[in-house]
Amino acid sequence: MPARLRLLDPTTVAAALARLHAGEEEKGDRRLLVKHYLAVLEDRVPGRSVEVRVPPYAAVQAVPGVRHTRGTPPAVVETDGGTWIDLASGATTWAEAEAAGLIRASGQRADLAPYLPLT
Template identity: 65%
Template structure:
């Protein structure tokens, strides 16, 4: 499957490891997750959805009512490998949700319109 654009060397190295069934270097995985989260935040600015990829990062994105205290009403949470798969188009949003790889709650928590990056 071809990627929609050229990813950084860090992201590509992690994707190659995952594609090969090899556990990627932990620091490279962290950096790749953070890079793609930052890309999503810059493409879809806002503060109505919190996207969590523990233990590496969390961002707020998507226009709409701003969340300021307590648990956000719109939350997306997934593991690092799944985040890389959906952010780069190796897996669709709907595939990941239907298999339980993404937990999404709230009316604005569907990010399928913004992915892959």
């Protein structure tokens, strides 16, 4: 089983978000934020019925329900790093991102709107 992602301290998250939104992103900010917010989701919504993928950064399994162990998960959510950060931080809503075609979601429980934002 892969190691769980690590939660960052709030000061680090706030600083990285501020740089990102100011257009002054430093190398590694996006990766740190994506992994942090995936760790928050994994922590707050434990389970293994939905695989949330944010390539090339990481993927986690979350949401209670049918446990996934092998093969294709029963539900998959995939998006890019910027969209995941915006969803998790509340800069955009699930409905807005979905309408813009920024989320690929399939299967039961693949709607993460009830769990977002993660701030």
